[in-house]
Every structure is written in structure tokens, then in C-alpha cells.
Amino acid sequence: MELIDAHAHLGYEPLLGDVEGVVARSRAAGVTGWVTVGTGKEENARAIELAGRFEGMYAGLGYHPHYAQDVTAGDMELLAEMAKGPKVVAIGETGLDFHYNFSKQPAQMEIFRRHLEIAVSAKLPVIIHSRNAFDETMEILKDFEGKIERMVFHCFSETAEQAEFLIERGYYISFTGVITFKNAEGARQAVAAVPLERMMVETDCPYMSPEPMRKQKTNEPVLMVHTAKKIAEIKGVSLEDAAARLTAATKEFFGI
Numbered sequence: 001m002e003l004i005d006a007h008a009h010l011g012y013e014p015l016l017g018d019v020e021g022v023v024a025r026s027r028a029a030g031v032t033g034w035v036t037v038g039t040g041k042e043e044n045a046r047a048i049e050l051a052g053r054f055e056g057m058y059a060g061l062g063y064h065p066h067y068a069q070d071v072t073a074g075d076m077e078l079l080a081e082m083a084k085g086p087k088v089v090a091i092g093e094t095g096l097d098f099h100y101n102f103s104k105q106p107a108q109m110e111i112f113r114r115h116l117e118i119a120v121s122a123k124l125p126v127i128i129h130s131r132n133a134f135d136e137t138m139e140i141l142k143d144f145e146g147k148i149e150r151m152v153f154h155c156f157s158e159t160a161e162q163a164e165f166l167i168e169r170g171y172y173i174s175f176t177g178v179i180t181f182k183n184a185e186g187a188r189q190a191v192a193a194v195p196l197e198r199m200m201v202e203t204d205c206p207y208m209s210p211e212p213m214r215k216q217k218t219n220e221p222v223l224m225v226h227t228a229k230k231i232a233e234i235k236g237v238s239l240e241d242a243a244a245r246l247t248a249a250t251k252e253f254f255g256i
């Protein structure tokens with residue numbers, strides 16, 4: 001079995017301090033690929049460094065919407081430059097987070113657009129973070145559909161209807177361990193609505209360990225097997241079949 005963690009923050013502590021161990025445990029369980037995602041200047045540099053160090057590891061680069069109001073024009077130029085680096089396979093995560101509103105909403109929308117423009121010129125797919133901002137996210141994305149070949153809603157937390165809407169428009173959808181949580185019936189309905197050919201699986205580690213390991217404070221890629229098992233169960237296929245199709249979709253999305 002081969003699985004790829006489509007969204008991990010391996011540059012965050014405590015994962016970074018034990019990254020050799022994290023990677024070794026992951027590989028032993030069949031999770032043999034990782035897209036490690038930057039959320040700020042330092043993390044972006046670290047993502048590139050980590051991707052250079054491990055076979056099967058790739059980098060996504062962006063400034064998280066939480067920090068949007070502090071992002072300067074110079075930071076965006078730096079991102080455009082870094083995006084040319086080897087093993088950089090996506091722009092993001094970027095998007096809108098109107099749940100926490102750590103940055104003012106106009107700043108989030110402005111910086112989201114700047115990321116999308118960079119993705120167009122870099123010809124890279126985009127990792128979208130959207131929370132409590134579905135309509136506003138779509139309003140911005142409609143100007144970029146057709147210009148950016150592939151976009152994924154990561155840590156998908158919308159309804160099955162919204163999942164169907166996105167699939168019809170050509171988007172990919174990525175699920176975290178949240179789908180294993182007892183009270184997450186809505187998320188499981190969304191999994192049922194998305195074809196495996198357009199679905200990815202991710203940890204978003206170090207956050208949100210899946211059941212039955214939810215009590216483990218630090219999530220890491222080895223635990224993603226539980227999430228993949230849940231997807232297989234919902235889809236009524238074997239874990240091997242689900243893993244093969246999720247991995248094919250992930251490779252196609254990132255061009256790896």
C-alpha cells in the first residue's frame with residue numbers, strides 16, 4: 001500500500017525536532033509521500049529544505065490567511081521567487097478564514113488574490129483553506145477558474161451539497177482525520193459525495209489526530225492510515241483500492 005499525505009506541516013514543532021522519526025514511522029505504515037505546507041516566510045523556507053532532504057517529500061508555499069494582514073508586497077515577491085524552487089508543487093495554503101478572523105477580512109481577500117495570481121504565472125496548483133467563508137472564497141475563485149488548472153479545498157469542512165458543487169466545477173477535495181470523529185456525520189456524507197478520483201487524504205498535522213488515536217496530542221502522518229480506512233469504509237472498497245485511487249488522484253493533482 002502507498003499513501004501520500006496531501007497536507008502536513010512537518011516544519012512545525014514538535015514534528016520538526018523528530019522529523020527523521022516521523023518520516024520513518026510513516027514509511028513503515030505505507031504513507032510514503034508528503035506535501036509539507038508552509039504558512040509563513042520561515043515555514044516556506046523550511047518546507048523547501050525538508051523537501052530537499054527526503055525522497056517523496058514535496059513543498060507547498062504560501063502565507064496562511066491568519067497572517068494576511070502582515071504580508072507585504074515584498075513577501076509576495078519572495079513567494080513568487082521561491083515558487084520556482086525544485087520540489088515546490090503548489091501555491092498555498094491560502095484562502096479565507098472567517099471563523100477565527102485573525103486577519104481583517106479585506107486583507108485576507110487581497111492576499112488570497114495575490115496568491116492566485118502567482119499560481120497562474122508559476123503554473124502551479126493551489127491549496128485552498130476556506131473556513132466560514134464559502135461564498136466569499138468562490139466569489140474570488142471564479143476569476144481564476146480556467147486559468148489555474150487544479151485547485152483543492154483542503155481540510156474540507158463544508159456540506160455534501162457544496163462538495164458536489166465543487167466537483168462539478170473541477171475542484172479536488174481533501175479530507176483530514178475529522179471524518180473519523182464521532183460527531184462528524186456531515187463530513188462523512190461529504191466523503192460519500194466525492195469520487196475517489198478527485199479526493200485526497202491529509203493529516204494537517206500536527207493538529208487533529210484521527211480516531212481511535214484522537215487522544216494523541218501530536219498528529220503525524222503514520223496516523224493517516226486510520227483516515228484512509230474510514231474513507232475505504234464509506235466508499236465500500238478495500239483499503240488497498242482506496243489507497244491506490246487516492247494516491248493516483250494526489251499524484252495527478254500535484255504533478256508528481
Ligand SMILES: [Zn+2]
Nearest residue numbers: 093129154155
Ligand atoms: Zn488550513
Ligand SMILES: [Zn+2]
Nearest residue numbers: 007037093204
Ligand atoms: Zn494546514
